[in-house]
Amino acid sequence: MRVALFASCLVDLFRPNAGFATVSLLENAGCIVDVPPEQTCCGQPAYNNGDKDNARDIAKQVINEFSDYEYIIVPSSSCAGMMIKHYPQLFEDNAEWYKKATDFSAHCYDLVTFLHDILKITSVPVTYQGNITYHDSCSSLRETRVKDKTRHLLACNEKINLLELGNPEACCGFGGTFCVKYPEISESMVNDKIADIEATGADTVVSGDMGCLLNIAGRLKRLNKPIKVFHIAEVLAGMTGIAAIGDADDTKKSEPSS
Amino acid sequence: MKSKSHAFKQQAADALVNVSLQKALLNAKDGFIVKRKKAMDELPEFERLRTKAIEIKEHTLSHLDQYLEYFEQQVIKSGGTVHWASTTTQAQQIIVELCKQANARTVTKGKSMVGEEAAINDALEAAGFEAIETDLGEYIIQLANEPPSHIIAPAIHKSKQEIADLFKDHHKKYNFNSKLETIPEIVNEAREVLREKFINADVGITGANFLVAETGSTLIVTNEGNGDLTATLPKTHIVISSIEKVVPTLEDTSVLLRLLARSATGQEITSYTTFFNGPKRNSDIDGPENFHVVLLDNGRSNMLQNENHEMLKCIHCGACLNHCPVYSAIGGHAYGWVYPGPMGSVLTPIMQGLDEAKDLPFASTFCGRCEEVCPLSIPLPKLLRQHRNHIHHDKLNTSRSRLGLALWAFVASRPALYRPLSNSFIRALGWLGKKSGRFSWLPFASAWTQSKDLPAPAAQSFMSAWTQQQAKKKSSENE
Amino acid sequence: MNNAREEIFNRIKSKTRQNGQDAASIIERRLSAHQRGPVPVFPEELLERFILKLKNVVGTVKEISDMSELPAAVSEYLSSLNVEQKIVTAVPEIHSLNWPADFEVNNRAAISSDLSSVTMAYAAVAETGTLVLQAAKETPTSLNFLPDNFICVLKQQDIHTSMEDIWDAIRKDDKGMPRVVNFITGPSRTADVEQTIQLGAHGPRYLHVIIIRQAGSD
Numbered sequence A: 001m002r003v004a005l006f007a008s009c010l011v012d013l014f015r016p017n018a019g020f021a022t023v024s025l026l027e028n029a030g031c032i033v034d035v036p037p038e039q040t041c042c043g044q045p046a047y048n049n050g051d052k053d054n055a056r057d058i059a060k061q062v063i064n065e066f067s068d069y070e071y072i073i074v075p076s077s078s079c080a081g082m083m084i085k086h087y088p089q090l091f092e093d094n095a096e097w098y099k100k101a102t103d104f105s106a107h108c109y110d111l112v113t114f115l116h117d118i119l120k121i122t123s124v125p126v127t128y129q130g131n132i133t134y135h136d137s138c139s140s141l142r143e144t145r146v147k148d149k150t151r152h153l154l155a156c157n158e159k160i161n162l163l164e165l166g167n168p169e170a171c172c173g174f175g176g177t178f179c180v181k182y183p184e185i186s187e188s189m190v191n192d193k194i195a196d197i198e199a200t201g202a203d204t205v206v207s208g209d210m211g212c213l214l215n216i217a218g219r220l221k222r223l224n225k226p227i228k229v230f231h232i233a234e235v236l237a238g239m240t241g242i243a244a245i246g247d248a249d250d251t252k253k254s255e256p257s258s
Numbered sequence B: 001m002k003s004k005s006h007a008f009k010q011q012a013a014d015a016l017v018n019v020s021l022q023k024a025l026l027n028a029k030d031g032f033i034v035k036r037k038k039a040m041d042e043l044p045e046f047e048r049l050r051t052k053a054i055e056i057k058e059h060t061l062s063h064l065d066q067y068l069e070y071f072e073q074q075v076i077k078s079g080g081t082v083h084w085a086s087t088t089t090q091a092q093q094i095i096v097e098l099c100k101q102a103n104a105r106t107v108t109k110g111k112s113m114v115g116e117e118a119a120i121n122d123a124l125e126a127a128g129f130e131a132i133e134t135d136l137g138e139y140i141i142q143l144a145n146e147p148p149s150h151i152i153a154p155a156i157h158k159s160k161q162e163i164a165d166l167f168k169d170h171h172k173k174y175n176f177n178s179k180l181e182t183i184p185e186i187v188n189e190a191r192e193v194l195r196e197k198f199i200n201a202d203v204g205i206t207g208a209n210f211l212v213a214e215t216g217s218t219l220i221v222t223n224e225g226n227g228d229l230t231a232t233l234p235k236t237h238i239v240i241s242s243i244e245k246v247v248p249t250l251e252d253t254s255v256l257l258r259l260l261a262r263s264a265t266g267q268e269i270t271s272y273t274t275f276f277n278g279p280k281r282n283s284d285i286d287g288p289e290n291f292h293v294v295l296l297d298n299g300r301s302n303m304l305q306n307e308n309h310e311m312l313k314c315i316h317c318g319a320c321l322n323h324c325p326v327y328s329a330i331g332g333h334a335y336g337w338v339y340p341g342p343m344g345s346v347l348t349p350i351m352q353g354l355d356e357a358k359d360l361p362f363a364s365t366f367c368g369r370c371e372e373v374c375p376l377s378i379p380l381p382k383l384l385r386q387h388r389n390h391i392h393h394d395k396l397n398t399s400r401s402r403l404g405l406a407l408w409a410f411v412a413s414r415p416a417l418y419r420p421l422s423n424s425f426i427r428a429l430g431w432l433g434k435k436s437g438r439f440s441w442l443p444f445a446s447a448w449t450q451s452k453d454l455p456a457p458a459a460q461s462f463m464s465a466w467t468q469q470q471a472k473k474k475s476s477e478n479e
Numbered sequence C: 001m002n003n004a005r006e007e008i009f010n011r012i013k014s015k016t017r018q019n020g021q022d023a024a025s026i027i028e029r030r031l032s033a034h035q036r037g038p039v040p041v042f043p044e045e046l047l048e049r050f051i052l053k054l055k056n057v058v059g060t061v062k063e064i065s066d067m068s069e070l071p072a073a074v075s076e077y078l079s080s081l082n083v084e085q086k087i088v089t090a091v092p093e094i095h096s097l098n099w100p101a102d103f104e105v106n107n108r109a110a111i112s113s114d115l116s117s118v119t120m121a122y123a124a125v126a127e128t129g130t131l132v133l134q135a136a137k138e139t140p141t142s143l144n145f146l147p148d149n150f151i152c153v154l155k156q157q158d159i160h161t162s163m164e165d166i167w168d169a170i171r172k173d174d175k176g177m178p179r180v181v182n183f184i185t186g187p188s189r190t191a192d193v194e195q196t197i198q199l200g201a202h203g204p205r206y207l208h209v210i211i212i213r214q215a216g217s218d
Ligand code: SF4
Pocket: B263, B313, B314, B315, B316, B317, B318, B319, B320, B321, B343, B370, B373, B374, B375, B376, B377, B378
């Protein structure tokens, strides 16, 4: 099965290892992974700031670049939600592009849905050992709706001991440009999240969205908390051997492995 | 009240460092959420009720003029009068006039958010009437001279101690001098003070949760019973409400009531649900002699066919506030007008102007929990996004954010430009941040770094590492 | 007088799509159909359910088999509260009962100094443990709200399943909508001070329901 990876801008720039982990999970399940070169971002920054014109331009570019693929995989629920739910809405007054956008969105999958529903994987090469807690991103709860699927995948490997958060439906306070428009409110929200994470006793927090991960890691590190932060693809693919998000690279290994 | 929504940013920042407010918010935080969840878990019919409720509202709104006319006829048949107000000023004038006709001195009030919207208390006081809020929460904030901070729990931001202090100052004149320490003591003293007001009031003003066209009923839900005392004891009962609150039948009302109480407080039904139909009848031995309904438009009719029409389905349950992480962090006052939280961030820009309230639609992470819990499934994030679109379109956002957005979009829609730029950008950052793995300060990201470190980007982007890897693979295959 | 009414209706009419004749028949049909929405179902018998739900909201219950037992039941309840043996009621069926000599029964609407009232429910809703009262000469509304101790007499056969049944019952009476219909579920309460529930905010502190069992039931 040939699939295309949309890495998402944050994975591309901040966490290539999560991109390679995604590739590894897909290849292990027998997929041939293409990474179309002309990809940048899904357009959420423009869309969420009321700039529909620019959001449309970016969406068109993504749709064109990926139009040949049967399966387009995104290791982020918020980008997947954007592509699946909001791309068609962007073109509601343009019949031609509306059709293109709906066709396109039918082929988009967030990583967890694809692994769970399409590849139906039942084992994952986890190497990580310890207690993790999982932060459900808002888009994974309410757009791609993968809460249970994520739990199923994590349960595929008994090395993972999942400790659930007390308030798993709460937003971490990232919200794209929200966190820089309202840094104080965002800080208060992420503090609540961190208190919840700490209360579980887990040593690692995992999530499926880079935005949340950067936000949570950023605050954890500022507070000098030893809790580690990983993308779910890294955990599932057994690629947690490098420094966690926001941690110093003490392994001296800069080249990601695959 | 005059809107202070333009100062949202400052008000929000102040709220976050207001120790007593933060304590009160923490105390309130999970109560509503837990109670609502329990009530919904015990109601397997919830989704069907929700679907029906949406149907009821959509149907009524698409025949709004006819239902309002029918409602009016029924009120007249029962001996009451309906008054119409396009604007809040008109509503104030009508109510002041009615109080004058009643030769009133003291006016008791049941909780009404439309009354807050129309600033009825200010108008009554300016006209020389003594206007007393009787819902305990409303009474507390009236003493404190503050607006409500929650649509169903107006004094949620006040601590027991603050309330005791307010009572100490304001109840001296009624010869109450004891130091109040417990909640029962506070509630009891309010009961005694307000009892006198109920008995002596000449006019009682209540709101209405719904207006029933079929019967011309106005109905209120309260837990305290204050609304019923307000409506029953004075000679004149005035109901202030708004035009979108009409529903066709008593059966339709029952559907909405089942959703309202559970969404609001997690109760199956509020302690007192009362249907009023006109003034005292010949055989009655109590009840008001005059019955008036004042219906406010205040921009609602204009929403009927525009993109904001979904907001007219709101039944004011407050669930979206209770589940909003931004509301829970800053409380209601920061929003600057009578309606806070997600529903307020949609309504305030409509009623007070987009420019006045342009910061509110951005005070959301689009987490979507409001829409999820809204008993009418109102797409609040979508409505906020529409406001954002207009703000951007009308150039009401700052030129700095417009420029940033434009530059970013210019680059992001051109991969040939994006790739080398982003690569060199992160190469520099990645190199700088390599040692510690993060930045605690960055010149262009100070809004981030004021409270969080920024995890350092990788020295090489995924795309460039991938390209390199593929090239290597290819060449080794060719060897 | 302003012309707001006209303005508002003009604005609404210009925004809604309905045109005269058709729409009138649509709303008339809807108004007369009285179509019910989903009504929650419950496994219990009506009486059992009513009592269960009433107790959940801190109401108390006493069952008697006949109206003649009412004075004793009321007297006993007032004793348990440690308040004077004195009530206000306006229900002829109640004040004409054989009350003990030292028991004071006032026949009128309530005034502020009344501590205890007794009145008659029009009906009850089992779904939520709710009493339904109508404003009428015999059942003035002030009795339900002013006194601290509110005692309500309910006949078992008047317990219905849902609020919707009440609407049907009122329509069957064919006397139009009563001036006031009160749905009362438990005593008065507030959570306005620190989200803590406190009973007896402005209305009754205690709600006591005396159910007269239907002849032939046990
Ligand atoms: S928008 Fe929905 S959740 Fe919010 S108050 Fe209105 S009805 Fe309730």
